[in-house]
Amino acid sequence: MTTPPPAPFALARYREGDSVRLGLVAGDRIRPLGEAELGAANINDFLADPDWSRLQTEAEETDAAWRPLNEVTLTAPVEPRQVLQAGANYRTHVVQLIMAGLTKGGESDLSPDEVRAKAEKIMDARAASGRPFIFLGLAQCVVGDDVPLELPAYSDTHDWELELAVVIGREAFRVSPERALDHVAGYTIVNDITTRDRVFPPDVGDIGADWFRSKNAPGFLPTGPYLVPAPFVDPGDLSVRLELNGEVMQDATTAELVFDVPTLISAASQTLPLLPGDLLLTGSPAGNGQHWKRFLRDGDVMTGTIRGLGTQVVRCVTAPRHGADAPTREPVS
Template identity: 35%
Template sequence: MELLRLGPIGHEIPVVRDNDVYYDLRPLTTDITPEFFADDGIGRVRTALDEGSLVPLEGAEDLRIGAPVARPSAVVCVGMNYAAHAREAGAEPPAAPVVFFKMPSTIAGPYDALELPPYATKADWEVELGLVIGSRAFRVASAEDAYSHVAGYMLANDLSERRFQIEESGGQWSKGKNLPGFTPLGPWIRPAAEVDPGSLRLRSWVNGDVRQDSSTRDLIFDVGQIIYLLSQTMPFEPGDVILTGTPQGVAMSGKFPYLAADDVVEMEIESLGRHRQAVTVTQ
């Protein structure tokens, strides 16, 4: 079962794909929003599928694929969460999660073009496992309990402009993380019950050449630890998005050039789909 939002920007239709059939979710919800998750949206969709009460969406395959979650109240990100990535950045693996924030307005669809302003000279890719919170999580009792607050998982690209993030940041990573379109998500959300987040292969390519190839087995802080530790000081609400970090193989390593006009970035996580962003530079 895969939750998607299909259609033009600002007019996406909530959809579930099950056994390769796209079903219209508008009889259940106007969109896949925080309210959808707070009201056990995934459970209601599963019940409707089992009852056979949903109608297929005609022409679904021809529609644009948008980000699979609309209007989260927060996008919380964890940095330096793979040991090899920390080393390639010249840092020691952190003793506690490194946290930064992205504005929800940065969210884009998995195949939308990436339009860089001309001053974004150090734009970088980051394949990441993303998750959506399904129920309020504050002061969670343990890392094991934290998993019960996850609605589902998705593929994310935590795009970064390293000059703003590192060189002109004022000590705040978020400055280099919030250009328009810098958080492509999707193509779908897969329910948490159908995913083992501790053993997923992550890969990225630029112009067809492999850049990243790793596994969530190498996470320093796994999903449960991230939610448990961060929830001690911040409440997560239904629909909030958490990005869990990227493995080694980014341009910041010095091994690869930063993104430029006409580059194509692709990434994939097994069972969570694939992205493709074509890069343009605006004037």
């Protein structure tokens, strides 16, 4: 059953035959939004200068265009041209990672309390630097939760990372933190899937992380189901909760962000313009599979909820082996 967002209205995209239509969600109903109703040629043109009062009027209409929300199949509510991702941005999560690194192989001479204190000190220095860690994802990985998540056969370490995602409105280029929220159209949910054993592959030595291969398999950015307008969302204190087969794995709030939404937008915009409809992922809290030592498997169901933004349900299936993923035959002796 599709759960509607609590906001007075939200945007969604839904399947109609072989095409995808933009829709307006109000309560448990949805209606199509064409160019006439939207006042723009497409969703990104609308987000460049969103007229929410116009959509409020549409949400109050009582004509026959409405359909029950449960009668349609929702897909990703956005069509970004760019996806920017903030890494290591929840304090508890990063402290756990640092502590694991400090005690790797049982080699640390420090007590558990000393290890935690050292990790906390590293995080304090990171927060004081004022410099978020941001990298790029691929927009073609953005899908709705109507698409099963295919787990590539080349690894058994595919992991979840539920995140609050900012949807850019008016183009943002070299904006200050104080003006950053003026460039936000709304918010949505993204589960940033990561193949852990490809983040730091052993064959590249100290060159660095391989974000391309570890995060950009098809469907690795399940998004939505709704785009909730910015006026209805306070990004500073939203609960972020992921359940795996009904068991809680991540449970935090965005109040734990090391760098808040305005800081992230400002930092990202210093390098390149953020365009209408682009996604900026804000980082994932503690509790991913690497922490639990349990990665995604065929048949798993991830239920991700962010307060005010709805719930996405992602079903995992094992992708067929082919090409370079297929097992190789040992030579005959």
